Amino acid sequence: MQPHRSRYWLTPPPEDPAAFEQQVAAVCACYQRAAALEAAGVHTVSTDEKPGIQALERAHPGLPLRPGRVERREFEYVRHGTLCLTANLQVATGRVVAPSLGPTRTEEDFAAHVDQTVGTDPQAGWVFLVDNLNTHRSEALVRLVAARCGIAEDLGQKERHGILKSMATRAAFLADPSHRIRFVYTPPHCSWLNQVEIWFSSLTRLLLRRGSFPSPEALREKILAFIAYYNATRAKPIKWTYTGRNQAPTEQPATTSDHQEAA
Helix, strand or coil, X not given: CCCCCCCCCCCCCCCCHHHHHHHHHHHHHHHHHHHHHHHCCEEEEEEEEEEEEEEEEECCCCECCECCECCECCCCEXXXXXXXXXXXXXXXXXXXXXXXEECCCCHHHHHHHHHHHHCCCCCCEEEEEECCCHHHHXXXXXXXXXXXXXXXXXXXXXXXXXXXXXXXXXXXXXCCCCCCEEEEECCCCCHHHCCHHHHHHHHHHHHHCCCCCCCHHXXXXXXXXXXXXXHHHCCCCCEECCCCCXXXXXCCCCCCEECCCCC
């Protein structure tokens, strides 16, 4: 028992348990099929944003650890702004591919990120696993996918009619399995199903928590350097073991995967 420790938890009862199970199964099936799809030329990536990464500079250098003493870090810091990181974890390899770093996370930013990602292999198939953020079901994203896939049909008008009418109609279009570029959505409040969240935890523990960054540019360089280091030395596929439950869980699962950095 460790009464001094706690963590957030939210698993509300799903409105439609059957639909919830289908969504969970669809996400898990993507993980199971990722290696075979990669061999067939279809990339499966787990994608999300990590907004508000602060460029914090410690007011004085830290003192390194030594026998009998832990590392000591300066309490005071100077804020130099924030960055938003949008990352893709390639499920079949565990590598982080085509990351984007910028000051904002608008729907145009996310569409540009997807465009940049697809541009690394323009003729391949792509499966993006994402949560239900509105920027992941936006008009800009629909127009991008239609252009990239050569879909010439009328997309309609936002809030009026057609594919662009609502987030639900846009999400249905983006999730269409007949498209070369498609999206698979986690159920609401289930971002823990998204594998890239595991990598974000590694980024926080291994770089951000102990870093001192004198500018957003320095923060950007450190994050990109960490990604290059991670891909070269630590990246490997996550051994996904979670397959869903027949009913809503009564407590937070301790883990949904086995990972090289799991406690």
